[in-house]
Amino acid sequence: QVQLVESGGGLVQAGGSLRLSCAASGRTFTIYTMGWFRQAPGKEREFVAAIRWSAKYYTDSVKGRFTISRDNDKNMVYLEMNSLKPEDTAVYYCAAGVSAGVLVSTPTMYDSWGQGTEVTVSS
Numbered sequence: 001q002v003q004l005v006e007s008g009g010g011l012v013q014a015g016g017s018l019r020l021s022c023a024a025s026g027r028t029f030t031i032y033t034m035g036w037f038r039q040a041p042g043k044e045r046e047f048v049a050a051i052r053w054s055a056k057y058y059t060d061s062v063k064g065r066f067t068i069s070r071d072n073d074k075n076m077v078y079l080e081m082n083s084l085k086p087e088d089t090a091v092y093y094c095a096a097g098v099s100a101g102v103l104v105s106t107p108t109m110y111d112s113w114g115q116g117t118e119v120t121v122s123s
Contacts, residue, residue: 002026002096002112009092009117012084016121020079022094022114033097033104034070034077038090038119047105048092049079057104061087084121091116 008020024031035050049068050057056068067080077094095110103109 002028002031002098004094004096004112004114006092006094006114006117009119011120011122014084014086014121014123016084017080017082018084018119020081020092020094020117020119022077022079024075024077024096028075030098031096032100033109034068035095035097035104035110036068036077036079037093037095037107038088039093039116040087040090043090045093045107047107050104051077052104059105081119084119086121086123089119089121091118 003025005023012018033050033052036048037045038048039045047059048062049066051068051070065083070077093116094114096112097110101109
């Protein structure tokens with residue numbers, strides 16, 4: 001089992017930046033893919049970004065603004081968010097997948113989830 005704890009959420013004005021962190025513990029050597037998802041009130045959880053070895057994946061709405069990175073030595077994954085928009089407001093979840101599945105944007109591909117950290121972007 002892998003345990004995940006997110007941090008770094010908060011309130012920021014539009015155009016601002018935040019850096020989310022996700023600390024992994026437990027059987028971290030089994031992690032193949034790390035991902036970030038978000039869920040806005042009244043909406044379904046959606047894919048934001050993922051990292052698998054050196055490959056990085058982003059949903060179109062965050063490309064050029066968000067950057068995902070991973071520090072394997074520290075068992076950490078980060079999401080640097082710049083040029084934030086009100087539509088980025090959501091609870092952000094970190095996820096870990098242990099299988100070599102292809103569809104990194106599919107929530108069911110992930111085996112472990114954090115509790116979420118709230119991001120609010122004011123206009």
